Amino acid sequence: xxxxxxxxxxxxxxxxxxxxxxxxxxxxxxxxxxxxxxxxxxxxxxxxxxxxxxxxxxxxxxxxxxxxxxxxxxxxxxxxxxxxxxxxxxxxxxxxxxxxxxxxxxxxxxxxxxxxxxxxxxxxxxxxxxxxxxxxxxxxxxxxxxxxxxxxxxxxxxxxxxxxxxxxxxxxxxxxxxxxxxxxxxxxxxxxxxxxxxxxxxxxxxxxxxxxxxxxxxxxxxxxxxxxxxxxxxx
Amino acid sequence: xxxxxxxxxxxxxxxxxxxxxxxxxxxxxxxxxxxxxxxxxxxxxxxxxxxxxxxxxxxxxxxxxxxxxxxxxxxxxxxxxxxxxxxxxxxxxxxxxxxxxxxxxxxxxxxxxxxxxxxxxxxxxxxxxxxxxxxxxxxxxxxxxxxxxxxxxxxxxxxxxxxxxxxxxxxxxxxxxxxxxxxxxxxxxxxxxxxxxxxxxxxxxxxxxxxxxxxxxxxxxxxxxxxxxxxxxxx
DNA sequence: TCGATTTCCCTAACATCGTTAGAGATGGCG
DNA sequence: CGCCATCTCTAACGATGTTAGGGAAATCGA
Numbered sequence: 444x445x446x447x448x449x450x451x452x453x454x455x456x457x458x459x460x461x462x463x464x465x466x467x468x469x470x471x472x473x474x475x476x477x478x479x480x481x482x483x484x485x486x487x488x489x490x491x492x493x494x495x496x497x498x499x500x501x502x503x504x505x506x507x508x509x510x511x512x513x514x515x516x517x518x519x520x521x522x523x524x525x526x527x528x529x530x531x532x533x534x535x536x537x538x539x540x541x542x543x544x545x546x547x548x549x550x551x552x553x554x555x556x557x558x559x560x561x562x563x564x565x566x567x568x569x570x571x572x573x574x575x576x577x578x579x580x581x582x583x584x585x586x587x588x589x590x591x592x593x594x595x596x597x598x599x600x601x602x603x604x605x606x607x608x609x610x611x612x613x614x615x616x617x618x619x620x621x622x623x624x625x626x627x628x629x630x631x632x633x634x635x636x637x638x639x640x641x642x643x644x645x646x647x648x649x650x651x652x653x654x655x656x657x658x659x660x661x662x663x664x665x666x667x668x669x670x671x672x673x674x675x676x677x678x
Numbered sequence: 679x680x681x682x683x684x685x686x687x688x689x690x691x692x693x694x695x696x697x698x699x700x701x702x703x704x705x706x707x708x709x710x711x712x713x714x715x716x717x718x719x720x721x722x723x724x725x726x727x728x729x730x731x732x733x734x735x736x737x738x739x740x741x742x743x744x745x746x747x748x749x750x751x752x753x754x755x756x757x758x759x760x761x762x763x764x765x766x767x768x769x770x771x772x773x774x775x776x777x778x779x780x781x782x783x784x785x786x787x788x789x790x791x792x793x794x795x796x797x798x799x800x801x802x803x804x805x806x807x808x809x810x811x812x813x814x815x816x817x818x819x820x821x822x823x824x825x826x827x828x829x830x831x832x833x834x835x836x837x838x839x840x841x842x843x844x845x846x847x848x849x850x851x852x853x854x855x856x857x858x859x860x861x862x863x864x865x866x867x868x869x870x871x872x873x874x875x876x877x878x879x880x881x882x883x884x885x886x887x888x889x890x891x892x893x894x895x896x897x898x899x900x901x902x903x904x905x906x907x908x909x910x911x912x913x
Numbered sequence: 914t915c916g917a918t919t920t921c922c923c924t925a926a927c928a929t930c931g932t933t934a935g936a937g938a939t940g941g942c943g
Numbered sequence: 944c945g946c947c948a949t950c951t952c953t954a955a956c957g958a959t960g961t962t963a964g965g966g967a968a969a970t971c972g973a
Contacts, residue, residue: 490931503951511931573870581872591886593876599891602841610837635808637816641828651826656834662898725960738922
């Protein structure tokens with residue numbers, strides 16, 4: 444039965460399967476969840492609000508999805524699935540890694556809620572996420588890393604992307620907030636002299652910091668690789 | 679009035695300020711919150727459960743604390759405050775950075791819930807957190823970094839610690855879970871050949887990966903520093 | 914010493930949340 | 944036509960963060 448407030452009569456209300464289009468599917472739920480998360484943030488993601496977007500009531504979602512956490516996990520993996528995991532083979536593995544991680548970061552920044560989720564949840568390890576890790580790790584393996592060094596390199600690069608994305612989104616504050624933060628810091632400049640002298644912790648140029656940090660990391664990786672296989676060519 | 683289930687008579691029940699000890703303070707609330715978070719995780723942190731631990735009811739907490747988020751922020755900062763931010767001046771700045779970040783990581787691993795919080799919340803920037811950042815950044819500044827390079831170096835190292843701590847705690851799963859994960863991955867080994875060949879994504883040796891990744895990063899930082907100030911000594 | 918005031922914990926209650934139970938409508942298939 | 948699976952609904956549960964406001968103890972001014 445229609446809600447009391449629904450002015451549409453029974454015949455004007457959309458019936459089930461009006462066209463061949465599915466009325467409610469996991470895909471449509473996840474799409475709506477991503478949109479809702481983008482617009483209102485993770486705190487305002489509610490099963491009822493999500494259902495509203497789909498012109499449905501909350502319990503209806505549970506026929507397609509077991510739990511709200513599942514929705515979030517699916518939404519995160521959908522973000523990873525946005526950018527095709529291109530397996531470009533550039534002249535140098537370094538370019539490949541940079542390309543992959545930059546695309547990764549771009550996708551994460553487009554959905555600021557996404558970066559913080561994997562840090563908290565257990566196995567957010569969906570197929571799209573795995574595809575990305577496969578690309579990253581295979582690139583490093585082709586470069587010559589193996590065993591514990593491969594594992595360390597993979598996680599170091601992974602942490603750099605996820606960390607900088609979540610740090611950036613978490614600290615992407617308004618000018619007003621930044622002004623207050625700096626002001627408070629300056630009143631304690633005796634305790635935090637370096638921070639106060641260098642403009643608090645808020646960065647103007649997150650992209651620059653990401654790129655520079657990545658360059659540091661890749662420099663170190665390249666050096667280790669060179670010290671092991673002196674002058675050796677790629678696989 | 680006492681709860682119906684309280685067998686203690688009015689006179690045996692502890693009265694307010696029985697001794698000079700405060701019955702309920704922000705400090706005691708935060709201590710209880712850290713203990714509760716350690717024992718049961720962040721999902722089970724509830725104002726009511728927290729109040730129970732303090733032999734009090736939930737609304738009483740709101741006299742000392744504005745919101746639950748405040749409690750979490752205070753708890754996180756308390757973790758940073760556990761380890762004294764030693765300003766050791768070793769022979770090489772590299773040792774100082776390693777010492778600081780290792781102590782940082784140890785504190786985060788002792789409280790597995792802590793690493794994931796700053797990624798999500800806006801300004802988890804408490805005094806103890808700032809003290810740590812001051813130590814880190816001042817060490818880097820003393821080493822010779824300045825301007826955007828200093829900022830990039832600070833954030834890169836910060837992200838490495840926070841990222842590896844949260845990755846480790848998030849992926850610290852049981853042997854059973856790991857077995858299932860690897861099993862599922864092997865059934866799709868055509869899609870993720872590298873991951874399947876290198877033992878999934880679960881690392882046995884997180885400490886080793888942290889140390890190696892940090893070494894990569896420091897190698898890169900040192901190289902950049904050397905290329906700018908060739909042969910120059912520290913400040 | 915006493916009344917006023919502040920401090921602080923209480924009970925009661927609200928709106929909202931994730932989730933379950935189960936009724937009922939729709940469509941396909943025999 | 945009647946059975947059955949599919950899918951959405953209403954109703955409701957317990958738990959959550961938080962507010963309103965009562966009331967007792969401690970403190971303070973005179």
